[in-house]
Amino acid sequence: MSLWFWQTPHNTLPVGPKPVVTRQHHQPYRSLRLPARVIASAVDSAMAAASSVRVAAAQMTSTNNLASNFAICSRLVKEAASAGAKLLCFPESFSYIGVENGDSLKISEPLDGPIMQGYQSLARESNIWLSLGGFQEKGKDDEHLCNTHVIIDNEGNIRSSYRKIHLFDVDVPGGMVYKESSFTEAGKDVVAVDSPVGRLGLSVCYDLRFPEIYQLLRFQHESQVLLVPSAFTKVTGQAHWETLLRARAIETQCYVIAAAQAGKHNDKRESYGDTLIIDPWGTIVGRLTDRLATGIAVADMDLNVLESVRTKMPLAKLN
Known part of the structure; x- marks a missing residue:
């Protein structure tokens, strides 16, 4: 499996030189015979390339400025698309983080509202799938919203949405108290959706x-x-x-893509960062070198590796 980070030069999959056969006048055509091991190696490389798909995970520091957040997301979408990623994953609250709890309620919108439409346009323009985690979707009443994970395809269509089930009601060591349920309605449904990079299982933050x-x-x-x-x-x-x-990753034998908010959003809130991409064996295959930087981590996922792990350690037989 090859992987690279956005801070390093772009690595391409290894491709051998294209053989050229020159046929001169009056010369009989002579076929090129390659050793079996060379042919087998080439076939293995081709199969690995066919099963490999590039993904990216974004890291950012969202604020209470919708336009500024959108501009950052737009830049990261273009970077991911240029890197050859088929899917870019954004962190929770990518479009907005308010100073007070009530701020999110004020800007919440339905999924067909102008905020989401802007991100649909980004996906369509860059021909890339987007995972938009933690969108402030307008709830059933004016007192609640849904913390919604939205999947958009490369044509700008909403393919699926998941509403966060486990809400963050926690007294964090150090004196901070969070009560997400005071303004958020919990979801009820577990959601997965097919995509060009495999079947995606959706969750949000505290679900972890x-x-x-x-x-x-x-x-x-x-x-x-x-x-x-x-x-x-x-x-x-x-x-x-x-x-x-x-x-x-280890207990499910799945790839895990964890896009993270990073750094200080305002005087009251700070996020840890450390965006990660992890393979089904639990190995980190993508990570920003700077835990707090705005940028993308990129990795090539290989579904053959996933199937190999599951075959050699068949946990599914026990479920």
């Missing part, structure tokens, strides 16, 4: 601490890639972020 949802995504919904857009706090991120993500 509840392995049951990922077991359902893997063994009932047949997910191959788990998406975990997040805005982990600095304290909880330092303690548990990487450990939880690698555990979810």
Whole structure:
């Protein structure tokens, strides 16, 4: 599996020189005989390339400025598309992070509103699928919204949406108290959707601490890639972020793409960062070198690797 980071030069898949056969006048055509091992190696390389697909995960520091956040997302979409990624995943609250809890309610919109339409245009213009985690979707009443993970295809169509089930009602060590349920309606449905990079299992941030949802995504919904857009706090991120993500990858034998918010959004809120892409063996295959930087991590996922891990350690037979 090849991987690279946006801060490093672009690595391309190895391609051998194209053989050229010159046929002169009055010379009989002579076929080129290659050793069997060379042919087998070429076939293996071609099969690996066919099963490999490039994905990207974005890291950013969203604020309460919708236009500024959109401009950053637009730039990252173009970078991911230029890198050859088929899917770009954004973190939770990519479009907006308010200063006060009520701020998100004020800007919340239905999925067919102008904010989401702008991101649909980005996907269409750059011919790339987008995972938009943690969109402030208008709820059933004026007092609540839904924390919604939206999947958009490369033609700008909404393919699926998942509403966050596990809401962040936590007293974080250090004195911060969060009560997401005070303004957010919890979702009820576990959601997976097919895509060009495999079958995607959708979740949002705090869901990560509840392995049951990922077991359902893997063994009932047949997910191959788990998406975990997040805005982990600095304290909880330092303690548990990487450990939880690698555990979810190992126990489900799925790729995990975890796009993260990073740094200080305002005087009251700070996110841990450390955007990661992890393979089904629990190995980190994509990561920004700067935990707090705005940018993208890129990796090539190989579904043959996924199937190999599942075949050699057949957990599905026990479920």
